[in-house]
Amino acid sequence: MxxxxxxxxxxxxxxxxxxxxxxxxxxxxxxxxxxxxxxxxxxxxxxxxxxxxxxxxxxxxxxxxxxxxxxxxxxxxxxxxxxxxxxxxxxxxxxxxxxxxxxxxxxxxxxxxxxxxxxxxxxxxxxxxxxxxxxxxxxxxxxxxxxxxxxxxxxxxxxxxxxxxxxxxGKVISYKSLVIEWCQKGKKPFHYEVYEDNGTEGQKHFGVKLSIDNKVVAKARATSKKKAEEKASQRAYFAFQEKINKK
Structure with missing residues (x-):
């Protein structure tokens, strides 16, 4: 007290x-x-x-x-x-x-x-x-x-x-962390390319291109860099889900 x-x-x-x-x-x-x-x-x-x-x-x-x-x-x-x-x-x-x-x-x-x-x-x-x-x-x-x-x-x-x-x-709290961990374990080069993408909404947006093994595997846009990266990572996760979840 x-x-x-x-x-x-x-x-x-x-x-x-x-x-x-x-x-x-x-x-x-x-x-x-x-x-x-x-x-x-x-x-x-x-x-x-x-x-x-x-x-x-x-x-x-x-x-x-x-x-x-x-x-x-x-x-x-x-x-x-x-x-x-x-x-x-x-x-x-x-x-x-x-x-x-x-x-x-x-x-x-x-x-x-x-x-x-x-x-x-x-x-x-x-x-x-x-x-x-x-x-x-x-x-x-x-x-x-x-x-x-x-x-x-x-x-x-x-x-x-x-x-x-x-x-x-079974809940995923960060698709980005899962994707990065998978890339690092498999020694796969990865890169998040972030750029401004304002579109026509009038609100600032960011676009992200996620490349793995030098190939663009997912794109996304959101109102912040972090959200855009997470959204792109989620799309990449579902694209490679079977391989990422493989023991």
Whole structure:
């Protein structure tokens, strides 16, 4: 408790029953003690808020804390549920559960974005804001109620509805990693050629050509280089799936 008090220097007393308080209570399944933590979990950096010491007030520090809490709870669950899993297996499974794609899905399902306080339009938010908010929310729970409540929330909102270990074993979180690993094992030269491809949409796009053994095997375009590379890798994976999955 001493550490928590140093972080925000606020008393942990129940606060009013306003609209936001009631919304948080309904979402959490228990009453918040310090609503300020949850309010901070939805403040976007564009708000440019600072405390009396000039420190930024937004959800990014809570995001860091929530990421650590989420990882710890998921790791403990996997350790308990898969007694035969070695370190590499457990690490890979945890990565699948806390992947950016999955965290974004969790944030969207809870519709956390509706509480964001920002000076920019929602259309300018990146896709990852959903996952970032979810992590920040987990951080707020930890500061407000401690590890036990934090663990309970993660179990009910993440593990029970989303963690199916047999299904997760077959889930691919990065086609690019699979393709690169296959190329490296087979000593096949590969190259991602990235270029701007704005087309007619009016929004900046990037095109990617993936070459393996000096032949273009897949092309893709997306709103970021990373997405375009992943999409091209996915197409290459399905083109060579039988060979890539061959033991």
């Amino acid at each position: 001493g550490i928590l008090n140093k972080i925000f220097k606020k008393s942990r007393q129940p606060e009013g029953d306003g609209i936001f308080y009631n919304q948080m209570k309904a979402l959490l399944g228990f009453a918040p003690l310090t609503i300020d933590y949850y309010q901070r979990a939805f403040i976007h950096r564009s708000s440019n808020k600072t405390d009396e010491n000039g420190n930024a007030i937004n959800y990014e520090r809570l995001e860091f804390l929530g990421d650590a809490m989420l990882g710890a709870v998921i790791a403990a669950h996997l350790f308990s549920e898969v007694p035969t899993g070695d370190e590499g297996y457990l690490t890979k499974m945890r990565s699948k559960i806390v992947s950016r794609e999955h965290l974004n899905e969790l944030g969207r399902d809870l519709n956390l974005i509706k509480w964001v306080k920002s000076k920019v339009s929602a259309q300018h938010f990146g896709e990852n804001i959903h996952g970032n908010l979810f992590e920040a929310f987990i951080g707020a729970i930890y500061l407000d109620r401690g590890f036990v409540y934090c663990e309970k929330f993660i179990f009910e909102k993440v593990i029970v509805p989303y963690v199916d270990i047999p299904k997760l074993e």
